[in-house]
Amino acid sequence: MLTPEEVGHIAGLARLGLSPEEIQTFGKQLSAILDYAHTLARLDTEQVAPTATVLALENVLAPDRAEPSLSQEDALANSPQVQDGQFRVTAIME
């Protein structure tokens, strides 16, 4: 079972603000999902090499040739706020 602190930390990494009630609710659900995934830990993988991907492909590489991009207008078409040809968002303070 995840602690409320762990759930809060994970929510923070995902930029989600959760109320204490939501931490309770989602904490239970998330723990259940982790427990289920943990079923896999019962398998003996001693003889299995670690796998980064299950794609049966390798070395899929493109030649370094530049091709046309989207127009600026198309690139910005989905943006709720635009200024000077750029995406505008609320200021980020570090």
Place this chain on the structure above:
Amino acid sequence: MSDYETVIGIETHAQLCTASKMFCRCQVPASAVGGGDSQQPSPPNSLVCPVCLGMPGALPVANRQAVEQVLIAALALNCRIPERSWFDRKNYHYPDLPKGYQISQSQSPLGRNGWIDIQVDATIKRIAISDVHLEEDTGKLTHVGGSSLIDFNRSGVPLMEIVTAPDMSSVDEVREYALELRRLLRYLGLCSGNMEQGAMRFEANVSIRPQGSSTLGARVEIKNLNSFRALLRSVEYEIERQQRALQQGLPIDRETRGWDEEKGVTYVQRSKETAEDYRYFPEPDLPVLEIDTVWVERLRQQMAELPQQRRTRFASQYGLSPYEIALLTEDRDTAEYFEAAANAGRELDISPKVAANWITGDLFGLLNAAHRDIGDVRIPPRQLVELLALLAENAINIPTAKHVLRVMFETGQAPKEIVVAEGLGQIADRDRLASLADSVLDAHPDIVAQYKGGKQTVLRFLVGQVMKATQGRADPQLASQLLEEKLRSA
């Protein structure tokens, strides 16, 4: 000062020399390539596509050139190349990162356990390279009032990250490391090394400990160092700050600091209380790289000569001094200019040493004064040597040669043309100089008397008069010899 030992490691981000981005075929923006001032910067968000904008469903395909450039760097840095390598997602949220993760490499960098030798004063020191990997750049944020504006043209531009072990112990070593790394990458044509355009950026890890202590002090990471100057000044500042803290019995926290260029200080950027959790995992959209020996050997064959190899060769092949070698191998263009001159010199009987003197002396002087690089010089190496040949066969004297070189530099004309056009040929005609010598002696009976009285140094004055009469074109040695003969026989 010497009560403490300093331990420094450097992370370098170098932008690769590719035409297109890392995972899509959008063009790399000109300002990011280091193409010089002739190129206009592209309008914001005009070199973007669904992949580098992080649109759902868009699939990345890795750039072969970028992968091979990092493999070449890894080989040049004496790294071990893995048989399998893959990309990982580094997850974090920031507006300049449209996917919510950066594609990078964490578990299987393209190079590991390498080294580079640097020279500080007369000592060679080996700096271990722990990791060379490939990743993508982010977009560019500009803060305006209460808003941030985002230009994604840089999003997805290929970057190589080179990480050293904490092997450096002084600012001097940091400087030599950064310079040697830049030289290496430029020699190999992997990175423009153009600092103004952000082609190389650094992070420094600095810790200090009392002399003799074996435990490392808390590691302070200085981020976003965009110039050599910022790198060196911030490391210097940080060493002093930490020493002061230890002397005063204050704790040094493990933290990330920024560098304030104007104030010349580092400042706490982010406390490590919520140590960043990037949740790396293998990038499922990109197949693994299988790197076999055939591929690696082909790249090794393609590799240009490294600065260190060139320095060694210059010493044995041309017999130059370490100082001349350092000047001539600083960048590949200079080294190649010199070699072309040395080759042409073989035919025209001009020694490499003489060519080296003129390149590092007069030619560098002209380049510095004009703020130009040797790559833009209008004097082909062969013509430089032709000029030196004119000098060697006494067709012109040294002051004339310097003048002709300046004209060649400005106009790109051949040396012989200039000598003929300006009538600069040295006067080595015996009869003509003899008659000049006679008139000089006639005009200065007092000096002649002094000479006969034993004051032989006045000969120099008389030679000067002959030079003056010929606007500096007389062969000074011949003039001196003729004057002396006449004075003795008179």
